[in-house]
Amino acid sequence: MVKELQLRILPEQAASEQTICKYLSDEHGINPKDVCALRILKRSIDARQRTIFVNLKVQVFIGEQPATDAFPHIEYKSVEDKPSAIVVGAGPGGLFAALRLIELGIRPIVIERGKNVHERRKDIAQISRSHVVDPESNYSFGEGGAGAFSDGKLYTRSKKRGNVEKILNVFCQHGASLSILSDAHPHLGTDRLPSIIENMRNTIIRCGGEVHFQTRMTAFLLKGDKVCGIEAEETLIHDEKTEKHLLSFEAPAVILATGHSARDVYKYMYARGIEIEAKDIAVGVRLEHPSHLIDQIQYHRREGRGKYLPAAEYSYVTQVEGRGVYSFCMCPGGTVVPAASGPLEQFRYGG
Ligand SMILES: Cc1cc2nc3c(=O)[nH]c(=O)nc-3n(C[C@H](O)[C@H](O)[C@H](O)COP(=O)(O)OP(=O)(O)OC[C@H]3O[C@@H](n4cnc5c(N)ncnc54)[C@H](O)[C@@H]3O)c2cc1C
Structure with missing residues (x-):
């Protein structure tokens, strides 16, 4: 039997599966020995009154195991012999675009100017240690994009963005904690983000896609006014010597997912008369409170x-x-x- 219950309990009662099971036993007469699994569907804190409550929506599996996974898995099939599309940038925009292309039966070729998420760590440590910023590998550039070494908050107040559930599921499929599916303010956590990003890259490669690091798009390949690929500069470092190679990648479609810091890309497009549109920005200040x-x-x-x-x-x-x-x-x-x-x-x- 599966019971779905709405609980309003104290924080200490909501602290772990054991404490929730104890509450279910005391208040709902459910024997903890019969509970095969417990799924938290929603969790939020109600701190409006002096006594603070945790609101939980739970599914209790009594005497049976869940028949389905906690979230729907996407089957990423091989796209090895399918038509290709180029994705420039391996930030969240680029990684999700590449995974979506695979779902649609298109082979993604991902081009990223920075290093892979693990090698990027060293350059980031260098910024704090010696205030030296590598222009191709820093907090903004590199696999995972601008937020890869941040908290990874996933909460949006915007109602205009449609259903974000699928994004959360894709993160879970690549190693994020299942708690992001139930928390009112989900976040991935700085410690987990790099391996989640690496798992996404592995999905792309396993399905027959390509991921090129330290390869910076420098221009579009154009046939008339149609984009048919990109030119790029690859940087190779051998025995502390840097070599640069010019490469070109051809495909009928290019997705530009270069983020807000790729000033060179936007200057290039502007200079060539390629239509681009400025996005509104929000100007912020930082407030610090204890x-x-x-x-x-x-x-x-x-x-x-x-x-x-x-x-x-x-x-x-x-x-x-x-x-x-x-x-x-x-x-x-x-x-x-x-x-x-x-x-x-x-x-x-x-x-
Ligand atoms: C410190 C920090 C903390 C943040 N924390 C959060 C948070 O907690 N939650 C949240 O939702 N958002 C957060 N953000 C914002 C979030 O990171 C961005 O909204 C998000 O990264 C945008 O994704 P994107 O893929 O569009 O671009 P980006 O993440 O900027 O990715 C663009 C990628 O393109 C690559 N690229 C650029 N030019 C080229 C080129 N010519 N050739 C090849 N590759 C290129 C870059 O190296 C980069 O990897 C944070 C941002 C920063 C800087």
């Missing part, structure tokens, strides 16, 4: 969050003279990272 203070205010208690509650957050949204003003994200306990993408650039900071 995490303990926010915990005290949001959880209405002097001792703060205690053992069973996560770091508290708040969000602020208002309109000023017809423009939206809103808090973007909170990163309790996070560090401020120097997200410059070039040696002469002022340090841009991201949390």
